[in-house]
Amino acid sequence: MSKQEFALVGDIGGTNARFALVEPGSTNLQHIEVLPCADYDNLDGAVLDYLERCQVTDVSEASIAFACPVHNDIVKMTNNHWVFSKKEVQSKLGLTSFKCINDFTAMALGVPHIAADQLIQVGGLEAEDDRVMSARARLVIGPGTGLGVSGLVKTRANWVPLSTEGGHVSFAPTTDLEISVLKVLMERFDRVSVERILCGDGLVNLYQSLAQVTSRESKYHKPSEITDAALKGEDELAEQTLAMFCKIFGQVAGDAALTIGALGGVYVCGGIIPRFTDFFKSSGFREAFENKGRMRGYLESIPVFVVMEAYTGLLGAAEALANSEV
Structure with a gap:
């Protein structure tokens, strides 16, 4: 699959990282997986493992929600060990666009699509x-x-x-x-x-x-x-x-x-x-x-x-x- 076909979406809590793929302009979730945060050193490791599981080589866009403050470049998860720089993760994953939003902001945005x-x-x-x-x-x-x-x-x-x-x-x-x-x-x-x-x-x-x-x-x-x-x-x-x-x-x-x-x-x-x-x-x-x-x-x-x-x-x-x- 090419990176033009899908964008990555995620919802990261204290215990689990939920990921899915969507086609551009769609909210139809595909390849949903729930991965334990404790199994990974950081966000980029979890994303790369998820993409490998889906047999997707890479993606160019990502939008991920986090159960913690996300307004600074450094994101520190409140209830798990993940700490990362948004700029560094974007670079490591080769993303042209990387949106980080609060988990309840994502919850609100999801309501019209339920x-x-x-x-x-x-x-x-x-x-x-x-x-x-x-x-x-x-x-x-x-x-x-x-x-x-x-x-x-x-x-x-x-x-x-x-x-x-x-x-x-x-x-x-x-x-x-x-x-x-x-x-x-x-x-x-x-x-x-x-x-x-x-x-x-x-x-x-x-x-x-x-x-x-x-x-x-x-x-x-x-x-x-x-x-x-x-x-x-x-x-x-x-x-x-x-x-x-x-x-x-x-x-x-x-x-x-x-x-x-x-x-x-x-x-x-x-x-x-x-x-x-x-x-x-x-x-x-x-x-x-x-x-x-x-x-x-x-x-x-x-x-x-x-x-x-x-x-x-x-x-x-x-x-x-x-x-x-x-």
């Missing part, structure tokens, strides 16, 4: 036709390793991602129990942002804080243990924790939707919520999302979608290739 059967709607009005919806701002938000928050708006030519640090806004409790949890968390952190609760480690923070507030034993120390115990009905504290997690997420998502005017819908990404969609749909998320006093009517109309697509970041990286706004 198939309808990969979206689970949680409340709100039925989505209108694409032309109407695409003219309105969208909110892309999701708990995972952290809490990612991005906006998405459509110009005449391109989708434009609004990169934000919305996961670091202050936690605003709305009940006596949430106030008690906040007080416990304030003993550990100088400032309590919503990301201290709405992410994997945040779920553990919430579980331990609730245990302290209600004088109960804290049995679990991993997010997966808490989630599993809650879904199996094996631990009342775990169930209460997961329910409160969903409710607080609803409060935060509703605030963010108001802030950017997300009448085009809210898209829930990340690695946590898709693991328990039935629990999520029956939780207090939607009521908390809409419970904004005088603005309830505004929020009631906004559809929320849980994104089940496993490769949204790769779709976004593909979108970024020809997107002049990125």
Whole structure:
């Protein structure tokens, strides 16, 4: 295969590197592979191994998303050992174009390309036709390793991602129990942002804080243990924790939707919520999302979608290739 036939797209997290090939101007992902980051010294080694696996000699364009800051030439992964210079990698791989974008920017850019059967709607009005919806701002938000928050708006030519640090806004409790949890968390952190609760480690923070507030034993120390115990009905504290997690997420998502005017819908990404969609749909998320006093009517109309697509970041990286706004 010649390098004119394909461009390389990637989505690099702390554990895995996801790669695919796309034809110029397309977001149709081909030859998807997921490689463990621990198996490679750095990005260029992983890319070269992937291309060899695909029997592609080289590529001239690449767009890769990273779960870390990417605004400087030196990129240092937050949760794995990779550190590299963008200029050096571009030179080593012989790329004429190399776009490095943040992973949640890619997540946002991928949203317009998700198939309808990969979206689970949680409340709100039925989505209108694409032309109407695409003219309105969208909110892309999701708990995972952290809490990612991005906006998405459509110009005449391109989708434009609004990169934000919305996961670091202050936690605003709305009940006596949430106030008690906040007080416990304030003993550990100088400032309590919503990301201290709405992410994997945040779920553990919430579980331990609730245990302290209600004088109960804290049995679990991993997010997966808490989630599993809650879904199996094996631990009342775990169930209460997961329910409160969903409710607080609803409060935060509703605030963010108001802030950017997300009448085009809210898209829930990340690695946590898709693991328990039935629990999520029956939780207090939607009521908390809409419970904004005088603005309830505004929020009631906004559809929320849980994104089940496993490769949204790769779709976004593909979108970024020809997107002049990125």
